[in-house]
Amino acid sequence: MAWKTAIMGATGAVGTEFLTILEQxxxxxxxxxxxxxxxxxxxxxxxxxxxxxVEELTEKSFKGVELVLASAGGSISKKYAPxxxxxxxxxxxxxxxYRMDPAVPLVVPEVNPQDIQLHKGIIANPxxxxxxxxVPVWPLHQANPIRRIVMSTYQAVSGIGAAxxxxxxxxTRAALEGREYQQKVIKFPAAFNVWSHDSGxxxxxxxxxxxxxxxxxxxxxxxxxxxIPATCIRVPVMRAHSESINIEFTNPMTPAQVRxxxxxxxxxxxxxxxxxxxxxxxxxxxxxxxxxxxRIRQDVSQDGGRGIDLFIAGDQIRKGAALxxxxxxxxx
Amino acid sequence: MAWKTAIMGATGAVGTEFLTILEQxxxxxxxxxxxxxxxxxxxxxxxxxxxxxVEELTEKSFKGVELVLASAGGSISKKYAPxxxxxxxxxxxxxxxYRMDPAVPLVVPEVNPQDIQLHKGIIANPxxxxxxxxVPVWPLHQANPIRRIVMSTYQAVSGIGAAxxxxxxxxTRAALEGREYQQKVIKFPAAFNVWSHDSGxxxxxxxxxxxxxxxxxxxxxxxxxxxIPATCIRVPVMRAHSESINIEFTNPMTPAQVRxxxxxxxxxxxxxxxxxxxxxxxxxxxxxxxxxxxRIRQDVSQDGGRGIDLFIAGDQIRKGAALxxxxxxxxx
Numbered sequence: 285m286a287w288k289t290a291i292m293g294a295t296g297a298v299g300t301e302f303l304t305i306l307e308q309x310x311x312x313x314x315x316x317x318x319x320x321x322x323x324x325x326x327x328x329x330x331x332x333x334x335x336x337x338v339e340e341l342t343e344k345s346f347k348g349v350e351l352v353l354a355s356a357g358g359s360i361s362k363k364y365a366p367x368x369x370x371x372x373x374x375x376x377x378x379x380x381x382y383r384m385d386p387a388v389p390l391v392v393p394e395v396n397p398q399d400i401q402l403h404k405g406i407i408a409n410p411x412x413x414x415x416x417x418x419v420p421v422w423p424l425h426q427a428n429p430i431r432r433i434v435m436s437t438y439q440a441v442s443g444i445g446a447a448x449x450x451x452x453x454x455x456t457r458a459a460l461e462g463r464e465y466q467q468k469v470i471k472f473p474a475a476f477n478v479w480s481h482d483s484g485x486x487x488x489x490x491x492x493x494x495x496x497x498x499x500x501x502x503x504x505x506x507x508x509x510x511x512i513p514a515t516c517i518r519v520p521v522m523r524a525h526s527e528s529i530n531i532e533f534t535n536p537m538t539p540a541q542v543r544x545x546x547x548x549x550x551x552x553x554x555x556x557x558x559x560x561x562x563x564x565x566x567x568x569x570x571x572x573x574x575x576x577x578x579r580i581r582q583d584v585s586q587d588g589g590r591g592i593d594l595f596i597a598g599d600q601i602r603k604g605a606a607l608x609x610x611x612x613x614x615x616x
Numbered sequence: 617m618a619w620k621t622a623i624m625g626a627t628g629a630v631g632t633e634f635l636t637i638l639e640q641x642x643x644x645x646x647x648x649x650x651x652x653x654x655x656x657x658x659x660x661x662x663x664x665x666x667x668x669x670v671e672e673l674t675e676k677s678f679k680g681v682e683l684v685l686a687s688a689g690g691s692i693s694k695k696y697a698p699x700x701x702x703x704x705x706x707x708x709x710x711x712x713x714y715r716m717d718p719a720v721p722l723v724v725p726e727v728n729p730q731d732i733q734l735h736k737g738i739i740a741n742p743x744x745x746x747x748x749x750x751v752p753v754w755p756l757h758q759a760n761p762i763r764r765i766v767m768s769t770y771q772a773v774s775g776i777g778a779a780x781x782x783x784x785x786x787x788t789r790a791a792l793e794g795r796e797y798q799q800k801v802i803k804f805p806a807a808f809n810v811w812s813h814d815s816g817x818x819x820x821x822x823x824x825x826x827x828x829x830x831x832x833x834x835x836x837x838x839x840x841x842x843x844i845p846a847t848c849i850r851v852p853v854m855r856a857h858s859e860s861i862n863i864e865f866t867n868p869m870t871p872a873q874v875r876x877x878x879x880x881x882x883x884x885x886x887x888x889x890x891x892x893x894x895x896x897x898x899x900x901x902x903x904x905x906x907x908x909x910x911r912i913r914q915d916v917s918q919d920g921g922r923g924i925d926l927f928i929a930g931d932q933i934r935k936g937a938a939l940x941x942x943x944x945x946x947x948x
């Protein structure tokens with residue numbers, strides 16, 4: 285079986301990664317349509333040695349399309365996903381538009397592949413920092429139910445979009461040369477700086493990214509009692525997010541048990557070389573399918589040996605977005 | 617009263633900051649001697665419009681010296697601090713050499729100034745990431761005893777030394793130009809990357825920096841039951857450390873109470889503008905005496921309203937080292 289496929293938002297950071305992953309995984313395509321705003325229409329993108337021309341996204345774009353990989357922003361998905369579904373397509377949506385819709389499955393293939401069957405045309409792809417945390421944490425949760433995760437992130441600018449990577453490069457170049465530079469998309473000084481994730485802040489003080497970590501993980505894990513106080517922070521890294529993760533389990537858990545479980549967990553690679561002080565780094569995670577996991581320690585501050593600390597890194601655009609969506613499509 | 621003062625390690629990152637702070641605060645100096653290794657002897661450093669010549673540190677350097685500000689490395693302090701004390705000087709030591717020595721007070725002036733009186737010639741200055749956390753956390757601990765702090769750091773490369781800042785700049789320049797560059801002092805790829813603090817790892821998996829956060833804070837707070845699982849991470853920032861801090865109090869604590877307490881706490885500046893999404897950033901903390909505190913939230917994952925989240929940033933070289941030491945000297 286091969287799919288008549290369309291990529292919505294083909295020219296963005298995730299859109300171009302869709303092309304890379306479809307090619308690398310030799311995804312069964314009957315045809316491939318690249319859709320973007322009128323601004324990008326006419327641009328050419330390489331795919332398997334050919335040049336594909338980007339078409340303008342319109343309400344008529346989905347005729348005959350069977351699979352849509354969407355990453356053009358929440359409002360675009362809100363408008364066009366129902367049109368694509370009406371035309372008979374399945375939409376794997378990488379935006380936040382449908383994630384918390386009870387009628388839409390929210391899927392990390394390593395965690396809840398069975399939820400895909402429940403779809404009514406749309407399957408949501410979780411938020412990047414949530415996916416990267418979920419992949420190593422889920423097998424631990426299955427072995428020993430997790431009560432609480434204190435999570436602090438070190439998020440790359442690629443999450444803001446492709447233009448943010450150029451913005452960080454230019455801002456850094458200017459800082460090194462002592463020049464002024466007006467950033468185009470990153471709202472806070474990016475060069476050699478760290479800043480709080482600039483999503484909206486709710487009344488309780490948590491930002492939208494932090495709320496996603498909690499609410500999406502509860503939905504994906506089918507565990508509404510899970511507690512996750514998150515602090516989401518941007519760092520001057522191009523791509524791949526890192527996360528400091530402190531876990532409270534229900535029962536005792538040792539680092540040796542964590543290593544044994546994660547050693548055979550899908551999508552996880554243990555990088556935990558204490559002698560060389562070599563642990564997960566976003567630079568090593570970039571371009572990798574696996575989430576890197578290290579700094580595996582017993583958190584002795586928790587009573588009864590129920591605490592574990594981890595530090596992880598995963599490619600935000602790849603496993604955090606495009607790869608996860610293509611994996612969902614492969615399972616369809 | 618004016619002090620005959622010597623700076624040990626005058627040409628390092630903290631050493632040159634000592635000069636800046638002594639000048640800015642108009643510290644009462646009877647004389648000022650700059651000491652460093654033979655390699656740096658003869659170099660000239662500016663102080664109050666004059667050029668002071670760096671002298672080679674020898675066993676005879678301390679004759680007539682009343683105050684030594686030391687920041688030349690632990691082994692140098694181990695060797696020379698007792699010599700200086702024998703000559704009648706008081707040594708404020710910025711290295712880790714004496715911090716956990718029960719006979720040596722370990723002091724953050726905003727926290728335990730009274731401990732200075734107990735000194736027998738040496739007063740230890742705590743580790744940088746510990747000081748920056750202690751300043752805002754102590755007044756909260758006084759109001760409502762803290763049981764546990766889950767702490768993840770975003771530490772600048774300046775903690776590795778002055779050469780590390782040049783190393784980060786060169787590595788970043790090379791990365792932007794697509795060139796190879798052999799880093800001189802930073803052990804992991806620094807450009808657009810994040811890496812675990814490269815201090816030694818103990819058998820329990822915690823590195824030395826993380827152990828300092830726990831052990832030094834317990835000593836400074838006189839609270840041996842305090843629990844602090846820390847994860848110490850380096851980010852590509854020149855100077856000023858940031859920290860994500862999740863606190864468990866003994867009794868209920870609201871964000872409004874935290875704001876009221878920190879609003880009048882010495883050495884703290886609240887930067888917590890939710891409407892503008894403006895929170896502590898290392899770039900803003902650089903060159904500041906105060907530790908910036910924001911992202912003040914109730915951590916609802918803790919029962920009984922006993923949880924608070926914070927994000928803080930403080931100048932690692934200034935309050936994290938040189939300023940704290942000079943403040944100790946001012947209290948003498």
